[in-house]
Amino acid sequence: MVLWKRKKKSDKEQIPSGQIIDNSQDKQLTHDLVHNIDTLTNVFQKDTDFSSRTFHIVGETPAAAFYISSLVDKEKINRDIIHPLQETNSRADRTTLLGKKNLLLSLLYDVLYYSDGEIVSGYDEILDAILHGKTVVLVDGYHDALILDTFTLEKRGITEPESERVVRGPREGFIEVxxxxxxxxxxxxxxxxxxxxxxxxxxxxxxxxxxxxxxxxxxxxxxxxxxxxxxxxxxxxxxxxxxxxxxxxxxxxxxxxxxxxxxxxxxxxxxxxxxxxxxxxxxxxxxxxxxxVFNQFYQTSEDYLSRFIMSSIIRFIRFVALLFSLTFSSLYITVLSFHPEMIPAQFMVAASSGRAGVPFPVVVEVLLMEIAMEILREATIRMPQQVGGALSIVGVLVIGQAAVSAGFVSPITVVIIALSTIGSFATPSYNAAIAFRMLKFPLIILSGIIGLLGLAIGLMFIVNHMLSLRSFGVPYFTPLSPWNKEGVKDSFIRAPLRWFKERPSELHPKDRIRVESSVKEGPTNPLANRKRGKS
Amino acid sequence: MNKQRDKVTNLQLSFIVISTMIGVSLLSLTRFIVEYSGSGAPFATLVGIVIGLIGIVGLVLVGKRFPTKTIIGYNEIILGKSFGRMMSVFIILLFIILAGLETRQYAEAIKGSILSETPIQVAIIAMILLCMTTSYQSVATFAYIHFFYVPLILIPILLILVFAFRDAEMYHVTPFLGHEPSIKEFINGALVLPQALGNFLVIAMVIPFMKEPMKSMKGAVWGYLIAGLIIFIVVTMTVAVFGDKEIMQMFWPTLILGRMIQVPTEILSRIDAILLISWIYAVFTTLLSYYFIIVRGICELFRFHHYRLISVLAAPIVFIIAILPDDIFHMYDYILLVTKFALLPLLVYPFMLLVVAAIRRKKGHE
Structure with a gap:
């Protein structure tokens, strides 16, 4: 592996446009409607959901509509396209219409009351339009096509987001469309x-x-x-x-x-x-x-909705949870197998007597448990919801209780592992939590080999890496390093909303000032001016 | 994108100075000052800080005269191509040797305190790997790293100092000038400080990457003074707690000071291991600065901009230097020798450059 050479980006290959129909380049729309219908039907002849419908505009000029029935709103086509085209109310209309120089234009301008419509001539564009759920209307004698957007899609309703639940706040979530x-x-x-x-x-x-x-x-x-x-x-x-x-x-x-x-x-x-x-x-x-930036990954939208002291404390707790999930198990290994002098003697005695029957060194024990925990977590996600609950109970009982009573792990290890796992679930952002959970493993191994030094060095590797990261030019640890006084107000603490007068400067917003002053006038006491005695 | 924005600010510069200066030497510094100056150590430290201050001011002055050049760059301009390059090679070699020796010093301290049964090479390799993987980053990242670690370094140090007050004895630090002071010994003691802290030379590599190089004086001097103050307090407290006779028995008086601390609640019985972690951070930032000078220096000298390659190649050399001394005594002999005859003259070097530049009428491009 060559560390110092960055891979050069390979030159972008130019994709020839209209690759799908490269064998039909010669196919062009002509003035002849029958020929045009043949050309288009040939492309889609094997598709069950391709439909073409021929009709006469105001009973005279032959025309045809093409669409993919699975993508369009058929009722719309009937009501808004075929219906107005097939019949016009008065005779006068009809003659003026057919007498017009460009029938297509006048159809679009005068007859169809349709919000999305255009006239195109390219064969590629027409295919593209059909594939995007538009209806193409071809008229005899014209090599242009009328394109009308009739796209409709089955979509689910707006529901509460599964991955970011809040106690307080809007319940709307994005959907697929x-x-x-x-x-x-x-x-x-x-x-x-x-x-x-x-x-x-x-x-x-x-x-x-x-x-x-x-x-x-x-x-x-x-x-x-x-x-x-x-x-x-x-x-x-x-x-x-x-x-x-x-x-x-x-x-x-x-x-x-x-x-x-x-x-x-x-x-x-x-x-x-x-x-x-x-x-x-x-x-x-x-x-x-x-x-x-890193800060955003342990913040939730709810933080801004509750009072600032509570939000700040909760953010701090989340941050501690994140640290727990990263370091707690390796710290445990370090203390138990390298620096027992760090903790008071009574605790040490308790910890080692719990480990009396355990056949492995602490690092192996912790590693096994952490891996088991990750398997459990993964299994719980993949299981159908009804079974998932049962699985987690089984997991906790079997892995925790039974392993301890079998002398496989010590009770304190189980507590530590549980804390470190729960810590990672307290992180609102799933992808950040999983990063920390996976980085826990190298730390466990390092601290199993060289104790506290390994833990310190491992943490420094991680921190140095994070400090070198940029997201679209913004340093990952903003506003902590580089320091930004305004930014710290919304980082591991959440200052009162009225303190947020500026937008984050690391994003270089064009308009830096959010508001001049959050509250125009201070609160007044509506009851103060009332005279006592009178009601 | 946003290359223009990745500039070092004055605040970051002062933090770079602080975290570079507070490093490996913090553990043993007191001992060497006491060795020369006895109970006059605090006063000798003050004198040493002033001497060092002159050095850093000189460095910033040269830097301001050539706001777009690093020390490697203006060496060539001021002293001419061949002689200037020779000086640059000398500086880089000095920092390679220093990086090796200080890595060894850190490893000895680790071995002596927490990892007594692990081969010393493990600690050395771990630290060198850490520096290697970080030193090729951009100057901005370098500044961010220093900035991030400074609170982690300072808070535990201040914690020790606060708790150490309980055991401080006034009579340990009097008389302020030491018993039967001789000028020579006193100055020797004072010179230990700039010897240990001459590494602020790193700012000469950072100034051209600053947002406002012309204002770098403020950041550099403030950083120097804060670091100096902390070191002064550490030396004073250590002497005040142990007294000069006892300190002579210890290699790492500051570590022992940390070991004496007892936390009021019964959560942790000893916190010296935790202090040692924060000291590892300090060591790392200092060594990173050395490494930074080495990698950036070599690349600029040979106009070869593969920072990754250089930092990988420099690693084994530093490692060999680190395992060269037979034991801790040899190591300190080497360190004192190198810093005395190489790092100390570097304090005067900027002024020499200034004089030569004035005579030869050389100025940096506007």
Whole structure:
């Protein structure tokens, strides 16, 4: 392995456009309707859901409509396309219509009351439109086509996000459909500066990706860089936001997430308002938030809703939980097998008498238990929900109780492992928690070999790595290092909302000031001016 | 992107100075000062800090004259290509040797306190690996790392000092000038300090990467003074608690000071292991600075910008130097020798550069 050489990015291959139909390049639409119908039907002849329907416009001019029935709203086609085209009310209309120079244009302008409609002539565009659930209307004598958006999709309702539950706060979560997700954002941000730019990626899946930001807040360079990185993606499929995340992150070899994902529109909007960019991917209920710094991974949207002292304490507890999940088991090994002098004698006696019958060294014992715990965790996620509960009970009983009574592990080890596992579940962000849980293993091994020094060195490796990380140019440990006084107000503590007067400066927002003053006038006592005695 | 934003600020510069200065030597420094100056050690420390201050001011002055160049760069401009490069090679060699010896010093302390049965090479390799994997990062990352560790280093030190007050005895530190002071011994004691802390040379590699190099004086001097103050308090407290006679029996008086602390509640019976961890952080930041000078220096000298390669290649050399001394006594002999005849003159070196630059009318590009 060559450590010092960064892999050079291979030059992007130019994809020839319209690859799907490269053998039908010669096929062009002509003025002859029958020929056109043949051409199009040939492409889709094996598909059961492809439909074509021929009819006469106002009873005279032959025309045909093409659509993929699984993608369109048939009722819409009947009511809004075929119906107005087939019959016109008055005779006068009819003659004027057919007398018009360009029938297609006048159909679009005068006859069809349809919000999304256009006239195209390219063969590729027409195929593309059909595949995106649009209805194509061909008229005899014209080699152009009328394209009308009739797309409809089965979608689930908006439900509470599974992965980010809150006690207090909105219950809405993103769903798979991009348009709905954008509407959820726009509903909360009714300002003209809100942008949702669409980019299409994935050679085969042609997934729509929306880059959402506030024009007057988000840094131009940041937005450009996000769009550039997304455009640079060269892959055949984008099946979820997770694909995009892996292609646009700064350091793909790092265990730490450098892009935040959320299912909550309120959280996405909060981040947009701070100057971040939110990436929505069609087909994924997760929004990506960039840049992401480490702090964000133990914060929840709920933190801003309850009173600041409570939120600060809760954040602190989460932070401690994160540290627990990373270091607790290795600290236990260190103390027990290398530095028993660190803890008081009584505790040491208790710990070692519990280990009396255990046949392994502490490090093996802890390692085995941690692995068992990870297996349990993974199994519980994959199990169907009804069985999952049962499994966790079995797991706790068997692995915990029985292992102890069998003399396989000591009771204190079980306590330690449980603490370190629960610690990782207290982290709101699943991907950050899993990073820490996996990094726990090298630390366990290191501290099993060289004790406290191993633990210290291992932690420094992790911290140094995190300090060298950047997410879209923003250092991962902002606002701690580099120090940022304003940023610390919203980091491991959560200062009162009225203190947040500036947007995070590491994002270089165009408009730094959130508000001049959070409360226009201080509270007044409405009862103070009432005279006593009178009611 | 955002390369322009990854600049070192003044605050970060002062933290770099602090965490570079507070390092391996903190454990043994008191002993060497006491060896020369006896109970006059605190006062000798003060004098030493002032001497060092002159050095750092000189360094910043040169840096401000050449705000876009590191010490390697302006060596060539001021002294001419061949002689300037020779000086740069000398500086880099010095820091390679220092890095090796100080790694050894740290490993000895680890062996002596927590890992008595583990081969000393393990501790050395662990630390060198750590420095190796970090030293090729950007200057901004270097600054962030220093910034992050400083609180982790300072808080435990301050904790020791607060708890140590209970055992301090006034008569240990009097007379302030030491018993029967002789100028020569006193100055020798005072010079131990700049000998141990001359590593602030690292700022000469950082100044050109600053947001405002012309304002670096404030950050550098403040950092130096804070670090100096902490070291002064540590020396004074150690002498006040143990007295000069007792200190002469110890290799690492500061560590023993930490061992004496008892935490009020019965959670931990001894916290010296935890203090040792924070000292490992201090060691790491200091060695990282050395490594940084080595890697950046070599790359700039040979105009070869493969930082990763250089930091990998430098690792075995530092390792060999670290295992060269036979034992701890040899090691301290070497350290004192190297710092006395190589690091001390470096304090005067910036002024020499300034004079030559003034004579040859050399200035940095605007």
């Amino acid at each position: 991009l348009q709905t997700n954008i509407s959820l954002l726009r509903y909360r941000l009714p300002v003209p500066e809100f942008r949702a730019e669409s980019i299409e990626i994935g050679e085969k899946t042609k997934t729509k990706v929306a880059v959402c930001y506030l024009d007057n807040i988000a840094d131009d360079d940041l937005v450009l860089e996000v769009k550039k990185r997304i455009n640079d993606i060269n892959v055949d499929r984008i099946l979820d936001a997770g694909y995009i995340e892996q292609f646009i992150q700064d350091n793909p070899r790092s265990p730490f997430p450098q892009v935040q994902n959320t299912e909550r529109p309120d959280r996405a909007v909060g981040n947009i308002l701070e100057g971040r960019v939110v990436i929505l991917v069609d087909g994924s209920p997760f929004a990506l938030i960039v840049p992401a």
